[in-house]
Amino acid sequence: MRDSRGVPTFRAVTTLDLAAMLQRHGGDATRLVQILHEVTAALGYVPPATITELAARLGVSRAHVEGVVGFYSFFSAEPQGRFRVRFSDNITDQMAGSHALCQRMLDAFRVELGEVSRDGLVSIARTSCTGLCDQGPALLVNDRAIARLTPQRIGAICSLIRGEVPLAQWPENLFAIHSHVERRDRILAAVMQPGEGLAAAVARGAAATIAELERSGLRGRGGAGYPTGAKWAACAATPGPERYVVCNADEGEPGTFKDRELLAHHAELVIEGMTVAAFAVGAQRGLIYLRAEYPFLVAPLLELLERRRVAGLLGRAVGGVAGFAFDIELHIGAGAYVCGEESALIESLEGKRGIPRNRPPYPVTHGYRQRPTVVNNVETLAAAALVARDGADAVRGQGTPKSAGTKLLSVAGDVARPGIYEYPFGVTVRQVLDDAGAVGSQAVQVGGPSGTLLAAREFGRRIAFEDVPSAGAFMVFDQGRDMVAVVENFARFFAHESCGFCTPCRVGTTLAAQMMTRIATGVGSRRDVKDLARVAGVMKAASHCGLGATAGAPVVAALEKFRPAFDQRLRSLDVVPTFDLDLALAPAREATARDDLAAHLDEEGP
Amino acid sequence: MTDAPAPQTFQMDGHDVAFAPGQSIMTAALAAGRYIPHLCFHPEFTAHGSCKVCTVKVNGQPHASCTTPARAGDVIESDTDELTQLRLNLVQFLFTEGNHFCPSCEKSGGWTLQGVAYELGMTTEHFSPLFPDRPVDASHPDVLLDFNRCILCELCIRASAIHDQKHVFALSGRGITKHLIVNAESGRLVDTALALSDKAMTVCPVGVILRKRQGFAVPIGQRPYDRQPISAVATAHPDPEDGHE
Numbered sequence: 001m002r003d004s005r006g007v008p009t010f011r012a013v014t015t016l017d018l019a020a021m022l023q024r025h026g027g028d029a030t031r032l033v034q035i036l037h038e039v040t041a042a043l044g045y046v047p048p049a050t051i052t053e054l055a056a057r058l059g060v061s062r063a064h065v066e067g068v069v070g071f072y073s074f075f076s077a078e079p080q081g082r083f084r085v086r087f088s089d090n091i092t093d094q095m096a097g098s099h100a101l102c103q104r105m106l107d108a109f110r111v112e113l114g115e116v117s118r119d120g121l122v123s124i125a126r127t128s129c130t131g132l133c134d135q136g137p138a139l140l141v142n143d144r145a146i147a148r149l150t151p152q153r154i155g156a157i158c159s160l161i162r163g164e165v166p167l168a169q170w171p172e173n174l175f176a177i178h179s180h181v182e183r184r185d186r187i188l189a190a191v192m193q194p195g196e197g198l199a200a201a202v203a204r205g206a207a208a209t210i211a212e213l214e215r216s217g218l219r220g221r222g223g224a225g226y227p228t229g230a231k232w233a234a235c236a237a238t239p240g241p242e243r244y245v246v247c248n249a250d251e252g253e254p255g256t257f258k259d260r261e262l263l264a265h266h267a268e269l270v271i272e273g274m275t276v277a278a279f280a281v282g283a284q285r286g287l288i289y290l291r292a293e294y295p296f297l298v299a300p301l302l303e304l305l306e307r308r309r310v311a312g313l314l315g316r317a318v319g320g321v322a323g324f325a326f327d328i329e330l331h332i333g334a335g336a337y338v339c340g341e342e343s344a345l346i347e348s349l350e351g352k353r354g355i356p357r358n359r360p361p362y363p364v365t366h367g368y369r370q371r372p373t374v375v376n377n378v379e380t381l382a383a384a385a386l387v388a389r390d391g392a393d394a395v396r397g398q399g400t401p402k403s404a405g406t407k408l409l410s411v412a413g414d415v416a417r418p419g420i421y422e423y424p425f426g427v428t429v430r431q432v433l434d435d436a437g438a439v440g441s442q443a444v445q446v447g448g449p450s451g452t453l454l455a456a457r458e459f460g461r462r463i464a465f466e467d468v469p470s471a472g473a474f475m476v477f478d479q480g481r482d483m484v485a486v487v488e489n490f491a492r493f494f495a496h497e498s499c500g501f502c503t504p505c506r507v508g509t510t511l512a513a514q515m516m517t518r519i520a521t522g523v524g525s526r527r528d529v530k531d532l533a534r535v536a537g538v539m540k541a542a543s544h545c546g547l548g549a550t551a552g553a554p555v556v557a558a559l560e561k562f563r564p565a566f567d568q569r570l571r572s573l574d575v576v577p578t579f580d581l582d583l584a585l586a587p588a589r590e591a592t593a594r595d596d597l598a599a600h601l602d603e604e605g606p
Numbered sequence: 607m608t609d610a611p612a613p614q615t616f617q618m619d620g621h622d623v624a625f626a627p628g629q630s631i632m633t634a635a636l637a638a639g640r641y642i643p644h645l646c647f648h649p650e651f652t653a654h655g656s657c658k659v660c661t662v663k664v665n666g667q668p669h670a671s672c673t674t675p676a677r678a679g680d681v682i683e684s685d686t687d688e689l690t691q692l693r694l695n696l697v698q699f700l701f702t703e704g705n706h707f708c709p710s711c712e713k714s715g716g717w718t719l720q721g722v723a724y725e726l727g728m729t730t731e732h733f734s735p736l737f738p739d740r741p742v743d744a745s746h747p748d749v750l751l752d753f754n755r756c757i758l759c760e761l762c763i764r765a766s767a768i769h770d771q772k773h774v775f776a777l778s779g780r781g782i783t784k785h786l787i788v789n790a791e792s793g794r795l796v797d798t799a800l801a802l803s804d805k806a807m808t809v810c811p812v813g814v815i816l817r818k819r820q821g822f823a824v825p826i827g828q829r830p831y832d833r834q835p836i837s838a839v840a841t842a843h844p845d846p847e848d849g850h851e
Contacts, residue, residue: 052791063776063789070778070787336780353777358655358673500758500777500784502656507699510782511733531733538695541668542658 016042018050022057029058030369032068032351033334036075037292041143044084045076064352071353071499073127073335074292081116081123083161088138090129090254091489092412092475098137101154102126108158122161128337128493129254130293133412133475134180134419142167143295146174177296179265180419183435185406186398187262187382188422190269194311197272197385198319201279209280209388210236216392217404218384222248222340222377223447223471224546225403228384231374234364236281238372243283245274246368246375248345249290252337253448254493255473258408259378261420263290263297266382267304271328273381275318276388277374278326286328287368289345292335301330337497341545342375344499355501356545379408379472399425403464411436413476421474423463430459432474440479443562448473449490450550453557483562484520484569487554491516494551505548508539512555519569526570533559614678618662619685625676632660632672635684641837642684643693643722645700645811646759647672651768657759659696659722661689668692694726701731703782705738705754706812712821713813715829719757721836736782743788745796749807750816756786761809769805774798786814 021038025031035054039046046069055062069075087093087102102113106124109117116123132138135147139157144167146157153174160170181188201209214229235243247270251259262270274286290297305328308314318324331349333339339348343357346368367373376384383405387395395405403425409432412418416437423432433441446452446463447470454461454468461468477486495513500506512535518524536552543549559566582601589599613624618635625634630653635642644660647653655673662671663683671684683689700719708714743751758777763786766774774795778787790797800806807815826832830839 048791061773061776061789062791063773063778063787066787067776067778071780073780353780495781498781500779500781502658503696503699503757504658506758506782506784507703510736511699511702514734534695535733538692538699541692542661542670542696544655544658544670 016050018053018057022054027058028351029060030349030351032058032060032065033072033348034331035351036069036072037332037334040075044082045078045080047079048077051077067353068351071336072333075334079116079120081121082164083122084140084142085122085124085157085161086127086130086140087125088128088130088132088136088140089126089489089493090133090136091486092133092255093129093136093138094485094489095413095481096137098149101137101149101151104151104154105158108154109161121164127293127335128252128497129256131251131257131260131291132177133255133257133410135178136412140293140295143292144170144175145177145293145296147177175296177260177264179261180417181261181265181422182411182417182419183421183423185422185424186386186395187269187379187406187408188266188420190266190382190386192269192272192385192389194268194272194308195313195319197269197388198275198279198313201276201388202319202321204388206236206280206282209276212392213280213384213387216387216395217402218380218387218395219403219465220377221379221383221407221471223253223450223469225465225469228376228380231364231376232277232281234362235283235372235374238365240372242285242371243281244368244371244373245277245281245283245286246342246345246349246373247274247286247288247378247381248340248342248375249288249294249378250333250340250345251291251294251378251472252340252497253450253471253473254490255410255412255445255448255475256471257410257412258420258472260294260297262378262382262408263294263301267301269382269385270378271304271308273376273383273385273388274328275313275326276385277376277381279318279321279324281372281374283374284325284327286326287349288328288330289333289339289349290330291333298330298332305330336499337493338499338545338547341547344545345375346373353499355499356547377471400462400464400466402466407463407470408472409463409470409474410472411474411476414438414441414478414481415476425464426462428460428462429454429468432463433459433476436476438476438478441476442479442481443477443483443486445473445475445477445486445490445554446470448475449493449554450546451553453554453561455561482520483558483565484516487558488513488516488520490554491551494547498547498551502542502544502548504539504542505544505551508535508543508548509551511535512539512552516555519566522569524566524570529559529566529570532556614676616676616678616680616682618682623676623682629676630672631662631664631669631674631676631680631682634676635671635682636841639841640684641841642671643725643837644672645718645722645757646761648761648764648809651761651764651809654760654764657696657700657757659693661692661696663689690726693722694728695732697723697726697728698730698732700757701728702733702735703738704756704812705735705740711755711813712816713755715826715832716824717813717831718811718836719755721831721839724831725836740785743793743795745794746800746818747796748802748818749795749800750818751786751788751795752814752816753786755812756814757812758784758786759811761811762786762806762815765809766800766804766806772799772804772806774800774804774806 055065111117132147137149138147218228219225339354344354348354363373409421491513495509498509515528615622623638646657653672655670660671740753763775
């Protein structure tokens, strides 16, 4: 399988010719993340000597390469197992029994979580949500995803690993990913012929296409809701020798899997949207930043890009438009949630640690390679393609005044029918719950951990930018669920995914996770509850990007809406010493030859 | 520049502060003798805004003052109880994250973190210390790296990359596991190109990068922040030397 630059992706090789491999990447250090994927596929990890050689051949410092390896969850400078198993650790996986299944595998191989078996056969770890929440529990083994885990499936996987059966020879049905579309509207029901959207945009003209998009009221579907037309206009208005269109397919928000569905079954629409964007802003190159947790999408996407090249819809004179050259390459992420933030994503595309940039300047003026760049979410691009073809009024006609069009929701958790639901904006939470067959729900986390935690009394609220905005996650918790455990899972997620750039997020997420774990395991105190609120406040006020700014939100919301669940778990009103203070004074008593009352701590006080 | 236009101003804590084009809120405020507590900012390097201790409110919204361009007419709050509490918590976060033992520290009285902590009235780190395991690197004949004190301000990284053109230091890991690394396969400082004359030797605000055999050249009690608060030192000399003058 080859991407647009003829670079093989996710090749299974057993030996590594570094020089030949780097030549295929044009010796380009900005392709470092892709290069490290190939090294990992071949060797299972990135050995220190390979880091040294890579740095020398790419003309960058060794420490830079080591820093990139150390940043991404899916790279390691330490030897890993020949089979690298990662259990998805979203709360929905946990609710479906993932921890017990993980333990079953740990026991089978007598290995500790996060460690490599003595024979180097297998390493087993947990990873953040892999986007299979409608069919969890799920895991990744090397670069393949497996859903719908059961004790039987775990047994089968253990046997295959023990037999050292190459992944290519594992039964294909293990890797089947199901599609659960439960409600279709404008986007999921759309049938678009390749090139249809582009032809409409060309007929209208570039400036008029942007104007049409602005008139449609389309806002970014990644969560922030920035007006898409304004973004394109700003990029088009910035002078520069080249411009870029980036499709943000780094769908990392736990509980979200709608981009997976779009790219699996509606990728034509998404690529059409990228091509329309390129025509409108005058871009020559497009990049899809696909999260590594979706390896099953790589081959179909590369095939689709190739088909469009053959059809004249990528390459030179795209769609028959003289002078419109545009092609798209696929870039694979490496297990870092923060790269969903557009400037961190660009850093990652440039082969660096995914640290959000200081803004301004924004990517529309200084993006990929410091050039004007449009970064849009997968769903936004699909909606934009429809605006190009059908005009603004078709989108305006649906949704609410401030939230035009439809929204894809990824519904998971305690519902009878998990899956993708597309609604016009403005749908109530209760409507979604009813449609998905939820019974006795006590809470819904809309938009994932960084979104909004709603209690039952708020189920009349609406999914819309002016009420409850959502990037797409919709996780349902019934009365039997422990909301403290839910929030603890979220707190651990943020601590794991903080990039570590700024103090409030780096330290704050860790302190919050520690305090939540103390409370969840029954050794928390009232002081922990108080400090949680304080830490959340510091993160919200001072963090560098949205990750830290929202990391405390679920904790704060849960403390407000589910306070009894916390109070029940507190061991005491105040701090309880974890050691015997009086006993600790024994050596001092012995040294001073005293054992009178005054030499003992008196609980009652004088 | 001699033909500069009349300076524009913003308002900070009720005072007009003049600024030149291109200045950040931080650089303009320091030039005007108005101290904003900071750790990762250094006047000789491009600000990157990671410590967030210099957070101010710009027209009511919090922003890092070192990376926010000064803008005419903006209303800045800096010396308020709310922001002092925020900065205090951030400094407490840093004390919690590393291993900081002031009474026995060679840098006591001369290092920025402690100076800022005193300035903010910190008496305890408040949160449960993380007590990370960070072995020192004593491999170099002339330099000791004590990672226990590192606050990840990246000043040594910036100095080595931009000023020394050596890239001796970098970061690896992520989140709370983020840590300073050196540019060598062995992971040891002795195998890097670091020289005593490097700028990177002089910029550490906490005392990670120490010259061997030079301890306690200035007695504790006579060091910069023993004599006067860091706010006075920083506004008198924007780039205070540490205790080795």
